[in-house]
Amino acid sequence: MADYQSCLAFLCELLQKYNRKRVMINENTGLVTDLGLSSLEVMEVIEQIEDHYDISIPLNILPDVNTVADLARKIRDINS
Amino acid sequence: MLLDKFKEMAAFQAELRDRKLKAFGAVTEELLSATEGVVEGRRVILAGTNNYLGLSADPRCIEAAREATSRWGTGTTGSRLANGSFSEHQALEAELAAFFGVGHAITFSTGYAATMGTCATLAGPGDVILLDADSHSSIYSGVKLSGAEVIRYRHSDPADLAKRLRRLGDRAANTLIVAEGIYSMLGDIAPLQEIADLKRQYGAMLLVDEAHSLGVLGERGRGAAEAAGVEDAVDFIVGTFSKSLGGIGGYCVSQHAELEDVRYCIRAYIFTASPTPSVVASTRRALQILRDEPELREQLWDNARRLYDGLKALGLAVGPAPSPVVAVEFEDREAAMAAWQQLFDNGVYVNLVVPPASPSTNYLLRNSMSAAHTAEQVDRIIGAYRDLIDAGLVTPSAA
Numbered sequence: 044m045a046d047y048q049s050c051l052a053f054l055c056e057l058l059q060k061y062n063r064k065r066v067m068i069n070e071n072t073g074l075v076t077d078l079g080l081s082s083l084e085v086m087e088v089i090e091q092i093e094d095h096y097d098i099s100i101p102l103n104i105l106p107d108v109n110t111v112a113d114l115a116r117k118i119r120d121i122n123s
Numbered sequence: 124m125l126l127d128k129f130k131e132m133a134a135f136q137a138e139l140r141d142r143k144l145k146a147f148g149a150v151t152e153e154l155l156s157a158t159e160g161v162v163e164g165r166r167v168i169l170a171g172t173n174n175y176l177g178l179s180a181d182p183r184c185i186e187a188a189r190e191a192t193s194r195w196g197t198g199t200t201g202s203r204l205a206n207g208s209f210s211e212h213q214a215l216e217a218e219l220a221a222f223f224g225v226g227h228a229i230t231f232s233t234g235y236a237a238t239m240g241t242c243a244t245l246a247g248p249g250d251v252i253l254l255d256a257d258s259h260s261s262i263y264s265g266v267k268l269s270g271a272e273v274i275r276y277r278h279s280d281p282a283d284l285a286k287r288l289r290r291l292g293d294r295a296a297n298t299l300i301v302a303e304g305i306y307s308m309l310g311d312i313a314p315l316q317e318i319a320d321l322k323r324q325y326g327a328m329l330l331v332d333e334a335h336s337l338g339v340l341g342e343r344g345r346g347a348a349e350a351a352g353v354e355d356a357v358d359f360i361v362g363t364f365s366k367s368l369g370g371i372g373g374y375c376v377s378q379h380a381e382l383e384d385v386r387y388c389i390r391a392y393i394f395t396a397s398p399t400p401s402v403v404a405s406t407r408r409a410l411q412i413l414r415d416e417p418e419l420r421e422q423l424w425d426n427a428r429r430l431y432d433g434l435k436a437l438g439l440a441v442g443p444a445p446s447p448v449v450a451v452e453f454e455d456r457e458a459a460m461a462a463w464q465q466l467f468d469n470g471v472y473v474n475l476v477v478p479p480a481s482p483s484t485n486y487l488l489r490n491s492m493s494a495a496h497t498a499e500q501v502d503r504i505i506g507a508y509r510d511l512i513d514a515g516l517v518t519p520s521a522a
């Protein structure tokens with residue numbers, strides 16, 4: 044079980060590794076639009092989340108994920 | 124604007140034109156043999172095809188195609204479900220089923236349609252597909268169309284696959300696992316024994332795409348599943364006629380009688396014209412040759428080992444084991460492009476692979492061997508790589 048706030052905190056920390064543009068990472072940060080993640084990097088991030096929470100994240104959800112908040116909500120939903 | 128999203132590609136194409144780099148879409152003006160041609164005005168050794176057994180130029184296959192054209196005409200003008208089922212198609216399906224030692228076979232008009240169509244149809248809404256992260260585009264297209272829940276496992280990593288099966292719980296029984304025999308870019312072979320064990324343990328189904336392994340692996344040339352001794356555990360094998368069989372078209376074979384019903388649900392089979400008679404006839408002949416002449420497979424592997432050993436001796440990082448596909452990886456884009464051009468100018472045509480078609484952020488020079496390459500041709504390819512090192516375009520990484 045993971046609540047939204049803890050997912051968010053985990054993501055913000057994880058994404059620092061990819062923060063080439065040194066932006067402030069918060070709920071509204073766009074994974075591609077603000078952080079400039081490549082498709083390969085998005086998959087890398089997904090794998091790390093999967094390992095951390097012991098879940099599998101289906102590719103089907105990706106079209107609905109733009110921001111950090113979108114991803115945090117998906118993780119919470121899969122975890123519950 | 125609708126077309127704005129193509130601007131990045133337009134810029135890349137313009138760059139290629141400015142550099143006069145013909146790595147993509149190079150035009151072959153004359154074919155001198157299965158392994159030599161005139162490409163963009165230059166006579167080159169073809170080391171970037173998938174003509175593993177050299178059968179595209181086999182006189183027996185050419186003759187079979189010629190005869191079939193005389194007898195049946197140039198095309199079927201319709202789907203297998205309508206007017207496009209000729210006795211040639213039925214015969215090929217029976218021969219494929221017999222070759223694989225299973226009861227059932229479907230042929231398709233391309234390998235892409237075979238893989239995409241079966242993946243899209245076997246699993247549907249409510250089911251799960253577990254696919255290798257480095258799967259071919261036809262697999263990714265198919266699973267997207269399927270409506271199933273799609274989950275990736277790390278490339279050829281049974282431990283990661285096991286975790287994902289465990290996480291699925293009861294849903295593992297409604298899961299299709301997808302793997303390839305030989306992966307087309309780096310030439311590595313899937314760990315099918317471990318994958319088959321997991322499939323059995325969790326009661327899932329397993330589909331293996333043998334596009335690059337038919338005629339290449341296994342005592343009878345049936346592919347990676349045969350080589351691993353796990354054909355019983357593979358529920359569906361898909362593959363293509365366009366590589367080791369030198370034609371075009373694809374297949375799905377299965378031990379499950381339900382394949383005959385699945386056939387009528389695959390849109391990429393129903394709503395497209397059936398393969399042309401000439402290609403079905405040359406494929407039938409090529410399959411016979413593949414079956415009856417295992418020495419072709421040995422020749423292919425002799426060449427594969429010769430190239431692998433030669434490139435390795437030069438100190439190039441070429442992957443853990445010999446394979447008919449050997450890739451040389453580059454981190455640097457400029458070096459990869461310059462290296463491709465120098466090889467070409469030196470009379471060696473290989474594939475330049477750029478991300479995201481390559482499995483990582485690296486650029487690849489993909490070399491593929493054929494049974495039809497002579498030892499002298501293989502040595503010339505190795506020599507061309509030695510020249511790349513001398514020119515400072517590749518740095519040997521191992522002693």
Ligand SMILES: Cc1ncc(COP(=O)(O)O)c(C=O)c1O
Binds near residue numbers: 233235259303332
């Ligand atoms: C793994 C895999 N599946 C399917 C295909 C599609 O086959 P074809 O090119 O014959 O349509 C290919 C090759 O392109 C492949 O590498």
